[in-house]
Amino acid sequence: MKISINLLPPETIAEERQKSRFYKIQFIGIAVILIMVFLASLTLALQVLQSRNISVARAQLSEEEQKVVNLKSTQASLLLLKNRLTVINQYLGVSSKSSALYRLIDKLVPPSVVVNSINIDKGGDMTLSALVADSVSLDDLLDSLVSKDDKENKISQVSIQSLGRGRDGQYRISFKIGLK
Amino acid sequence: MKKENIIKFYLKYRFYLFPAAVFLSSLFLIIFAIYPQTVKLINNQKVAGDLTNKSKLLEAKVFALESYDKEDLSQKVGVALAVLPADKDFLDVLGLLQEQAVQSGFSITSVALGNTSNKAGSASSYTVKLEMKGSKVLFQGLLDKLENSSRLTKVGSIDIISRQTTQSIDTSLEVDVLYSQLPKDFEKVDSPLPELSKEDEDLIASLIKNSTTISKPEEIQQTPRGKSNPFE
Structure with missing residues (x-):
């Protein structure tokens, strides 16, 4: 059996303990500072690397921009062509309201009716005056305008402005047709 | 005497002074080096990404532009401008x-x-x-x-x-x-490139057809007129 006896004075023991505690604190402190220095250098190194990448990307971009500048006449032609085609597409092959209404009325008016005058404004409102030989033809004309299926639902209203019978027995009619 | 006093003071308060020094120097490094550089890194990453994307877009644009036949395109533009x-x-x-x-x-x-x-x-x-x-x-x-x-x-x-x-x-x-x-933003390098759709191609084909039928001059028959030899 071993017996160990510490013969050091208690002040020395306390001092030793304080020393070892301080060494630990020193170790941790130095480690923290080293870590901070490492992080600072790491970010610096990454930044240098990144700047290099950015300058490469910038060089590549300016090269591509130069290529596009060299092809700017093709680009201008393409943009112009697309612009024109978009506008042309809106108008080409689309009949105006007035000509569509004229075609419709030309189809609807029976051959026995003699049209004296037609007036169609830009908005699609039409005034028509006609000479009709007899009441049957007059019926046909009004019937075709009001109830015919092939008017393609374009006529919204037909209002008779004047209706009279001349000495020759013919009817003179004038009416206004509105488009939807 | 002064040095001894400082050493005495340090030894007495070393448990507080050393950690405080470590803390302050770490704080200094964080505020003046690590934080600004990290922020710059993040921003630069974004810039690098934008540059790469733009470069790729321009590359695709160059490829698309090179695929067009210049003469054919200018003929189409001429027809569209005539209409x-x-x-x-x-x-x-x-x-x-x-x-x-x-x-x-x-x-x-x-x-x-x-x-x-x-x-x-x-x-x-x-x-x-x-x-x-x-x-x-x-x-x-x-x-x-x-x-x-x-x-x-x-x-x-x-x-x-x-x-x-x-x-x-x-x-x-x-x-x-x-x-x-005419549209105004012709010359911009980064303006998006329009694509000609199937409808556009059909439309331009019909315009070309229409323009050739209109502008085609009537064929004049080259028949001999008068005597073949006027001195006979």
Whole structure:
């Protein structure tokens, strides 16, 4: 059996303990500072690397921009062509309201009716005056305008402005047709 | 004496002074080195990403532009500009309208220019008022011709007075002639490149076809006229 006896004075023991505690604190402190220095250098190194990448990307971009500048006449032609085609597409092959209404009325008016005058404004409102030989033809004309299926639902209203019978027995009619 | 005092003071308060020094130096490093550089790194990462994306987009644009045939494209542009020019071009329009009227069997008795700066959707227009005489039967043909002309025109108002005895009519037509200013952002390097769709290709093909049938001159037969040898 071993017996160990510490013969050091208690002040020395306390001092030793304080020393070892301080060494630990020193170790941790130095480690923290080293870590901070490492992080600072790491970010610096990454930044240098990144700047290099950015300058490469910038060089590549300016090269591509130069290529596009060299092809700017093709680009201008393409943009112009697309612009024109978009506008042309809106108008080409689309009949105006007035000509569509004229075609419709030309189809609807029976051959026995003699049209004296037609007036169609830009908005699609039409005034028509006609000479009709007899009441049957007059019926046909009004019937075709009001109830015919092939008017393609374009006529919204037909209002008779004047209706009279001349000495020759013919009817003179004038009416206004509105488009939807 | 002073040095000894400082050492004594340090030894006495070293448990507080050393950690405080470590803390302050770490704080200094964080505030003046690590934080700003990290922020810069993040921002630069974004910049690098943007540059790469832009570069890729331009690369694709260059590839697309190189795939177009320049001559073919300029021919198409020429046709499209003939249909919808940037200028009002009054003289050509008057000539064209007269030609179409004559081809449809109508004779123009008077021409007048109306409102010269209407806005018609995405295009502009001006009005040409035509007074004509012709046959009633041919009037629909005239309307068709005007609306499918080699220059974009729309029929506005129509006035017709017919003469019962001769089947002829006196007509007054307002024709809207369309034109459109050139787009302004031609030269921008990073402006997006439009793609010509199938509909666009079909439309331009029909315009080219229309323009060639209109502009194709009639073949003149080269037949010998007079004596083959005038000295005989």
